[in-house]
Amino acid sequence: MYRFAKAGWCSLFILLLLYNPAAMAAPLAPYHIYMDADWSGANPSSQAIEWGIRTALDERNNTIAGHPVKIVRANHRGNNRRHLRNQQIFLDDARALLVYSGLHSPPLLANKKFINDHAILTLNPWAAAGPITRSLAPNWIFRLSIDDAVAGQVIVHHALTKRGFKKLVLIAEDTSWGRFNHQNMSKKANEYGMEELPVIWSNWGISKAAAKIILRQAASMGADAVLLVVNPAESITFATAMAELEPQRRRPIQSHWGVSAGSFSQKVGENVLKVLDLEYVQTRFSFLNGMLSEHAKQVLARAMRLFPDAIKTPQHIRPPAGFKHAYDLTRILLAAADQVQLSGDVKQDRLLLHHALEHLQTPVQGLIKTYHMPFSPPKSDTSDDHEALHIHDFTMATFDVLGNVQIQQEP
The missing domain is CATH 3.40.50.2300 (Response regulator)
Incomplete structure (x- = not known):
């Protein structure tokens, strides 16, 4: 009797599967x-x-x-x-x-x-x-x-109005990205009365010695601050080179966010971070602001x-x-x-x-x-x-001495 009942239930289950295609449907392919x-x-x-x-x-x-x-x-x-x-x-x-x-x-x-x-x-x-x-x-x-169409505006606006710099020189990588930033930063600088935004072009894989030459050139052009538009590896090179320059040739850096893209703070080290006057564009939210929403x-x-x-x-x-x-x-x-x-x-x-x-x-x-x-x-x-x-979502940031990103909460 038990064997018959067991066999009957198995047969019923099979029939249900046959008449219910959804029950036999294969898992969705990922x-x-x-x-x-x-x-x-x-x-x-x-x-x-x-x-x-x-x-x-x-x-x-x-x-x-x-x-x-x-x-x-x-x-x-x-x-x-x-x-x-x-x-x-x-x-x-x-x-x-x-x-x-x-x-x-x-x-x-x-x-x-x-x-x-x-x-x-x-x-x-x-x-x-x-x-x-x-x-x-x-x-x-x-x-x-x-968005570089407005990021350059944020950087230039901050440099000229919040920091009060008068003469900016841009160091940018010689790519479509660098050239687009030069174009947009120049427009914003013109709005604040700068007739031109001088630019010094840089290449990927630049050596520290070559970076020092460029930084000295920017200083000799009268820059009281340097705008920096380079990728993570080159940002490490330029930051280290700036820290090693003679103090009278060092200039504050107002950077695109390449400095925050890799292991910048770990690779340049605490001593370089202490020497540099470095700010860079970011979006506003930070897990470190101490007032997190639920x-x-x-x-x-x-x-x-x-x-x-x-x-x-x-x-x-x-x-x-x-x-x-x-x-x-x-x-x-x-x-x-x-x-x-x-x-x-x-x-x-x-x-x-x-x-x-x-x-x-x-x-x-x-x-x-x-x-x-x-x-x-x-x-x-x-x-x-x-x-x-959009532009109101962007602000400037700094590194603390431990290399943590500190988002500025300015309006």
């Missing part, structure tokens, strides 16, 4: 989220971006609208051709949904047309060059980060739980910009996904997410602020419709 960044020369910023992404995804059990997610690292090493190759690999991946970019602007600038032509949904939590997000539809790059406290606790070996205190989230931008941008992505019905067909779902990002209907609470319609369809090829942050 979406692939690519992190195409510099995992070699700019590893700290790439790692911080991934922490921010994973922390936001963990709030949803590592799913997007119920679909599981797998993060795929791609390393372009700051090289435009490697970046293009990674985009082609993305297109060949049948589960690839979107791409997060990293620190470097030149790869995105060089391959922007390819990204837009091939509808590669790209979320940018760092690279700052203004033209990256400025395209007429279809525009597939969305940024939540510093939401920020929960985010910090989650990050410390997820990455216990790497994040033991708020000070271990370095560079903080990568984390907070990626976290906020991922929360916006998740809100967009909640607004549509994802099908599992990645090409269709990219289109759905793109539309939802440009027409977000609900506010999204982030670390930096609460976002209300952060993106919209481009009105022109110069508009900031794909910029989630």
